[in-house]
Amino acid sequence: MASDTSTNVTTPTADAPNLLDAFPDKRQALEEYLDSLPLARAAGRKKGFLIQSLHRAQAIFGYLPEEVQVLVAKKLELHLSEVYGVISFYSFFTDKPVGKHKINVCTGTACFVRGADIILQEFARQLKISEGETSEDGMFSLGGLRCVGACSLAPVVMVNEDVEGNVEPPMVKKIIRRCMQEGE
Amino acid sequence: MTVAKPIITNSAQLTEFTAQTRTRMSDVTKINILVSMGTCGIAAGTTPVLKALEESLAAQNLTGVKITRVGCMGLCHSEPTIEVVDTASGKSVIYGNVKASHAEAIVAAGVHPAEGLKVIERGWYYPEDEENTQDAPQARIVLRNSGRINPEDIQEYIAQSGYQALCKVLLEMSPKQVVAEITDSGLRGRGGGGFPTGRKWSFANAQKPKEKYVICNADEGDPGAFMDRAILEGDPHAVLEAMAIAGFAIGAKNGIVYIRAEYPLAIERLQIAIHQAREMGFLGKNIFGSGFDFDIDLKFGAGAFVCGEETALIASIEGKRGEPTYKPPFPAIAGLWGKPTIVNNVETFANVCAIIRNGAGWFKRIGTTGSPGTKVFALAGKINQVGLIEVPMGTSLREIIYGIGKGIRNGKQFKAVQTGGPSGGCIKRDQLDTTIDYDTLVLLGSMMGSGGMIIMDEDDCMVSVARFFLEFTLDESCGKCTPCRIGNKRLHEMLTKITQGKADMQTLQKLRDLSASIKDTALCGLGQSSPNPVRSTMNQFEDEYLAHILEGKCPAGVCADLVTYSINENCTGCAVCKKRCPVDCIRGEKKSVHVIDAEACIKCGMCLSSCKFNAIDRK
Known part of the structure; x- marks a missing residue:
């Protein structure tokens, strides 16, 4: 959500372990990436590397908690507020952990006229979470997705990396069950 | 097939290499x-x-x-x-x-x-390669190579006369001549606005600073549009070559493709294409021995529709929140990092090489006088043949929907076609014979947009459609200017009231007034055009708005608060609806008339679509 500024930064607490400490290999991967950027040649334009760095960081950690933001800010010599400002602006970035299975219903127009809103409601009802939320057990995240361009298969649901086409309400239960079986 | 890297420093060598490649293949x-x-x-x-x-x-x-x-x-x-x-x-x-x-x-x-x-x-022909002897409705200039060559093999692109336009430009033309050729062709921006491409280039060409940029806008965000994705996946070199030509025309050494992160396959193919073009010496230093340097980088979007607006896109490349800025200054004067920058859409670029190869006169023979060339549309929605089509400008909507698209699904009645996405509008049945180009669509209260074309039938509620687009705009508004941030919120609230049957006639007037204010006062193109879906549906389908307000009815039976489902005596008790109901709200013994529990019903319409006996009433 581009205009959403209400999201709070997750502050690391005793029960939420610092990801950088918990996964030194991931930390190293991110640091190596940031160090490989030609920052020295980009005087005054280091910020131009911010979005690609956040893409990389999110690919490594799955989401962007504060400690990761701090690391990126330090390496690119930016204020934490600038980094967070970008994260909260772009819908691709998230500072909250996402579920093991990511269910994203396409919200493009072609899917809308073929009933995507009903599919989204049905997932929300069955998973007992709203759009943009993750289930308590961390198994499922539910979201809307901008057009994936598979309009001929509308309505379309992205289940993790796979496109599920021509989805009807009765298929929702099956999709959820299949994910749960895969998760075991 | 691996071939040693050729050294091509003049057009004769390229022609020979092209011929060799073709023969070998x-x-x-x-x-x-x-x-x-x-x-x-x-x-x-x-x-x-x-x-x-x-x-x-x-x-x-x-x-x-x-x-x-x-x-x-x-x-x-x-x-x-x-x-x-x-x-x-x-x-x-x-x-x-x-x-x-x-x-x-x-x-x-x-x-x-x-x-x-x-x-x-x-159903198509290739204007560059053949005559239209079979009267095909489609003409493929932009999609000429898509579906014909392997996009991951530069040799196949070369065999289709690839990089000859760049060679011709660098060795035989001056930058001013290139700008003149594109201006003369009448090519207009395919991203939606329709601004003359040549004129944009001429502004940037006239600027003094040595550092300039060419940006390809591949942040295709219109919901229901996938033209740019298909072009980049099917023929990435055509875009890269055109960017280099643009770079030569305006005097830029740097190109950037700003692409949605949601298009992983297009990104991968672009990366491969850039790598191969560098290896062949078509990107990099001293291209074709002309002394001209040009290289291209990729920058990824991160899910913000407003970044399709050029100033917001530039802000995003600079690593900022993608908020638009006031124009002027236009990017052609002060764009990326404050330097002269042209931003063109993928499809616009995909026309450039064909124009250079065949000349502006050839291009102008296709399409209409005011809008030469073709347009790619993503045809989707309630149509029998969903697809990506490319038609000459001036083709009628009827030809597209009933000819190429083979009519409406399930024998339903056509209601409207939506063009231009969240910035566009709806076109009605009695306007089907309109021939499409930039100007006719604006006259109808819609716009060309990037090329999404969504077909709607009798089951679509136009108030809901307007509300859907407003919801999208609301979600994607960057929040910088008040008319867009707050005005659209209010529009959305009013539309919601109408779909709930809680609005009065005053609401309708307020909708009109506020739409007009937003159009006049919002900062960028996204905001200014955001009320278009509301204005257009109100003008074209006022009767539907009135039915919601005055009769408390949704004629299409979409607005959940205004419809109820019930089962009539035609029911044979086959229990198909009972099985398909996602909330288990249908009761009844086998072979006797079933009943819907109206309290629990979520009005999804599953029972209606599954019943074979006309036993479900929707009122």
Whole structure:
């Protein structure tokens, strides 16, 4: 959500372990990436590397908690507020952990006229979470997705990396069950 | 096929290399089996088909037969699609809905249609390569190579006269001549606005600073539009070559493709294409020995529709929140890092090489006087043949919907076609004979937009459609200016009230007034055009708005608060609806009339669509 500024930064607490400490290999991967950027040649334009760095960081950690933001800010010599400002602006970035299975219903127009809103409601009802939320057990995240361009298969649901086409309400239960079986 | 890197420093060498490449290919390949491997095709199951074809080919031990992975053929309605081409005669047969089990028959049949398979008639011609002898409704300039060549192999692009336009420009023309040629062609921006491309280039050309930028806008965000994705997946080099030409025309050394992160396949193919172009010396230093340097980088979007607006896009490349800025200054004067910058859409670039190769006069012969050339549309919604089409400007909507799209699904009545996405509007039945170009669509209260074309039928509620687009705008508004941030919120609230039957006639007037204010006062194109779906549906379908307000009814039966489902005495008690109901709110004994629990019903309409006995009433 581009205009959403209400999201709070997750502050690391005793029960939420610092990801950088918990996964030194991931930390190293991110640091190596940031160090490989030609920052020295980009005087005054280091910020131009911010979005690609956040893409990389999110690919490594799955989401962007504060400690990761701090690391990126330090390496690119930016204020934490600038980094967070970008994260909260772009819908691709998230500072909250996402579920093991990511269910994203396409919200493009072609899917809308073929009933995507009903599919989204049905997932929300069955998973007992709203759009943009993750289930308590961390198994499922539910979201809307901008057009994936598979309009001929509308309505379309992205289940993790796979496109599920021509989805009807009765298929929702099956999709959820299949994910749960895969998760075991 | 690996070939040593040629050193091409003049046009004669390139021509010779092109001829060699063509000969080498046609010597080896007698029959070319093209397998559509765009995102859509892969999602529909092309991968197992490809594997089966490769196995069949090996098992039948045929020589001279090659399998080529190509981009989108535009036949989304029949994916997976395969075209078998006889390379000597050019004769071909296209199969649709191919399964892995068909592979053996396809390989064995060659160009004679294999029996029992769905054969699709080619509905297009290639203005650059052939006459339109069969009166095909589609003309493919932009999609010329998409679905015909392997986008991951630069040699195939070269065999289609690739990089000859760049060579001609660098060695035979001056930057001013290039700008003049594009201006003369009448090419207009395909991203939606329709601004003359040549004029944009001429502004940037006239600027003094040495550092300038060429940006390709591939942040295709319109919901229901996938033209740019298909072009980049099917023919990435055409865009790269055009960017280099633009760089020469305005005096820029740097190009950037700003692409959505949601398009992983397009990104991968672009990366491969850039790498190969560098290896061949078509990007980099001293291209064709002309002394001209040009290179291209990729920058990824991160899910913000407003970044399709050029100033917001530039802010995003600079690593900022994608908020638009006031114009002037226009990017052509002060753009990326404050330097002169041109931002053109993918499809706009994809026209450039053909114009340079064939001349502005050739281009102007296609399309209309005010809008020369073609336009690619993503045809989707309630239409029989969903697909990616490219038609000459001036084609009628009727031809597109009933000719190419083969009419409305399930025998329903056509209601409207929506063009221009969240910035556009709806066009009604009695306007179907309108011929489309930039100017006629604006006259109808819509706009060309980037090319999404969504067909709606009698079951679509136009108030809900307007509300859907407002919801999108609300979600995507960057929040910088008040009219867009707050005005659209209020519009959305009013529309919601109407869909709930809680509005009065004053609401309608307020909707009109506020829409007009937002249009006049919002900062950027996104905000200014955001009330368009509301204005257009109010003008074209006022009766539907009135039915919601005055009668408390949704004529299309979409607005959940205004409809109820019930079962009438036609019910045979077959229990199909009971089984399909997602909330288990239908009760009844087998073979007796069933009942819907109105409290629990979520009004999804599943029962209605599954009943074979006309026993479900929607009121």
